[in-house]
Amino acid sequence: MPRVVHVEPVEVVRREIALGERFDFGRNWRRFLALLNEQRIAGAEQSLREMLGGDALRGARFLDVGSGSGLFSLAARRLGASVLSFDYDPSSVACTEEIRRRFFPDDAEWTIRRGSILDREFIRSLGVFDVVYAWGVLHHTGNLRLALEIVADTVAARGRLFLAVYNDQGIRSVLWRQVKRAYCSSTVARWLIAALFLPYFVLGGLVADLARRKNPLDRYRAAGTPRGMSRIRDWSDWLGGLPFEVAKPEVICEFFDRRGFRLKRLTTCGGRPGCNEFVFVKDRPAEPAA
Ligand SMILES: C[S@@+](CC[C@H](N)C(=O)[O-])C[C@H]1O[C@@H](n2cnc3c(N)ncnc32)[C@H](O)[C@@H]1O
Numbered sequence: 001m002p003r004v005v006h007v008e009p010v011e012v013v014r015r016e017i018a019l020g021e022r023f024d025f026g027r028n029w030r031r032f033l034a035l036l037n038e039q040r041i042a043g044a045e046q047s048l049r050e051m052l053g054g055d056a057l058r059g060a061r062f063l064d065v066g067s068g069s070g071l072f073s074l075a076a077r078r079l080g081a082s083v084l085s086f087d088y089d090p091s092s093v094a095c096t097e098e099i100r101r102r103f104f105p106d107d108a109e110w111t112i113r114r115g116s117i118l119d120r121e122f123i124r125s126l127g128v129f130d131v132v133y134a135w136g137v138l139h140h141t142g143n144l145r146l147a148l149e150i151v152a153d154t155v156a157a158r159g160r161l162f163l164a165v166y167n168d169q170g171i172r173s174v175l176w177r178q179v180k181r182a183y184c185s186s187t188v189a190r191w192l193i194a195a196l197f198l199p200y201f202v203l204g205g206l207v208a209d210l211a212r213r214k215n216p217l218d219r220y221r222a223a224g225t226p227r228g229m230s231r232i233r234d235w236s237d238w239l240g241g242l243p244f245e246v247a248k249p250e251v252i253c254e255f256f257d258r259r260g261f262r263l264k265r266l267t268t269c270g271g272r273p274g275c276n277e278f279v280f281v282k283d284r285p286a287e288p289a290a
Helices: 009-018 025-033 038-052 073-077 088-103 120-126 143-154 171-185 187-211 231-240 249-257
Strands: 061-066 082-087 110-114 129-135 153-167 261-267 274-281
Touching: 025 088, 025 231, 038 073, 038 153, 038 274, 061 073, 073 082, 073 088, 073 110, 073 129, 073 187, 082 088, 088 110, 110 120, 129 143, 143 153, 143 249, 153 249, 153 261, 171 187, 171 231, 187 231, 249 274
Parallel strands: 061 082, 061 129, 082 110, 129 153
Antiparallel strands: 153 274, 261 274
C-alpha cells in the first residue's frame, strides 16, 4: 500500500530554494525589515493612495496576495482597511507577522495566512474582497496565467484589483531569466553576479541623477525610493527573482477586459525592465467563454 508522506510547506519552499528554482524572497524581506521606518511606511501609504484614490481603503476588505515584508498590509491597515495577508514563502509570512506584532499587536482586523495564489481551494476559502493587491507576485508563482485567473475571482463586484506584472521585453527578458537562474544556482554565482551588476546599477543611477541635476544620494534614502522600498533590496529581488514570467500590458488589459474588469489606471515602465502597474475595477459580468 502506498505510504502518504506529509511534507511541510516550509520544507517544500526550502527545497525549491536549494535547487535554485526559487529566489529566497523571505531572506530579502528579513533584511528589509531592518530598514523599516516611518518614512518608508508613509511612502507605501502614498503609493496606495495615489493608485487607488484617496479614501478607497477606509472600511474596505483588503487582500494582500504575496505580502512579502507585510509593508503594504500595514499601509492598508493604517489607511482604514481590514486586511488579509498571505504568502507562499513561510519566511515572508514570518516577516508580515513581525510587522503586525510591531505595529498592530493582537489586531482582530488583520489576519495572516500561509498559502498560494495557485491553490484554488485555499483562495476560495478566503472569500471576496473590495481591494485586491498583488504587486510583483503573480509573475513569481511559476504559472502567471493560472494566477491571473484565480486572482480575478477574489475581487468583489465593484471591487478593485491593483496588479504589478513584469514587462515583456522580448529577448532581453529571456536573457534576464538566464541571469536570475545563474544568481539562484549557488552562493558563488550570486556573489559574482552581484559584483558584475551592482556597479552597473549604481553608475546608471548616478548618470541619470547628474543629468537631471539631482543629488545622487537621495535615491538611497527612504524618501527617495518608490513605494517606501529599498534600492539594494529591490536590486537583489530583481537579480534573483525566480520563477520569472513577463507580460505585455495589452495582454493583461485584454485578459481582464474579457472578465468584466475596466482599466482605471495604468503606469507602464516605458519599455525598461520592471513592472507595469494596473488598477482595474470589476464593474460588469465576465464575457461568456467562447
Ligand atoms: C517581489 S515580492 C512582492 C512582495 C509584496 N507584494 C510587495 O509589493 O512588496 C513577491 C512575493 O510573492 C510571494 N509569492 C511567490 N509565489 C507565490 C504564490 N504562489 N502565492 C503567494 N505568494 C507568492 C513571494 O514569496 C514573495 O514574498
